[in-house]
């Protein structure tokens with residue numbers, strides 16, 4: 001059955017610390033294009049790969065990957081809260097195929113997800129329930145991380161499973177590109193922050209507000225050139241976009257996790273979601289990238305990209 005792809009950056013700072021109007025208009029136009037692309041493809045199912053930012057998955061039990069058979073959005077940064085419309089049968093079918101192929105994916109009957117999933121679904125199809133989904137969490141934040149080659153293999157097996165579903169499947173990758181927003185790291189976090197990284201579900205409104213305000217302030221400082229966070233790396237971003245478009249994804253296996261951080265900041269690991277989505281596409285054969293948007297947006301602390309791709313009949 002047909003497959004298609006949309007990979008996109010997300011940012012909790014959209015609408016909270018916006019760049020100048022010309023940039024917003026360009027992003028809006030790119031999302032309009034992506035929405036039309038998705039509507040024209042008319043997916044029966046969205047398989048979405050996204051990270052979490054210590055809102056749904058914590059160090060009390062932190063799998064590298066997790067497939068949700070049911071999922072609940074926490075509603076951080078004003079995103080839609082509540083249950084996603086998860087296709088449970090499809091989630092089980094995908095999980096079986098992934099496990100059969102030797103990838104030890106975790107599985108959840110109550111996965112908690114944050115803006116990584118919700119913002120992408122809302123931007124592309126209007127809500128977290130508009131189209132049945134299979135949500136797949138990819139740890140992109142909480143070290144230690146496994147090699148990126150495992151993410152590519154996960155994506156490939158998910159793609160093989162999706163091809164057997166007899167559905168029109170849209171693969172979505174949500175996150176990236178180069179960016180280094182203030183997401184705490186366990187190794188360097190003070191004790192009280194460590195505690196919430198281990199078991200921080202259901203923070204009070206005041207706690208959530210303080211966390212969100214910290215990120216908004218960092219966005220303001222970054223745009224003003226005064227934030228002590230890593231710069232964006234548009235050359236690295238463009239190179240990644242070229243590699244993904246080339247279809248030659250195996251070259252990514254040689255990229256080390258340290259290299260991602262050196263080049264493009266800690267949260268550049270979120271491009272794992274793009275790599276998985278493109279690898280899923282590659283399982284169906286050759287593909288062609290049909291649109292690419294890219295801008296450096298300091299206000300959102302993001303090398304911000306949106307790409308779409310279709311399968312090519314050989």
Ligand SMILES: O=C(O)CCC(=O)/C=C/C=C(\O)C(=O)O
Nearest residue numbers: 010011053054181182183184211
């Ligand atoms: O305060 C925290 O623990 C997390 C901060 C946070 O959620 C930052 C999110 C940033 C992105 O999702 C992004 O830029 O990709």
Ligand SMILES: [Fe+2]
Nearest residue numbers: 053116175270
């Ligand atoms: Fe993120």
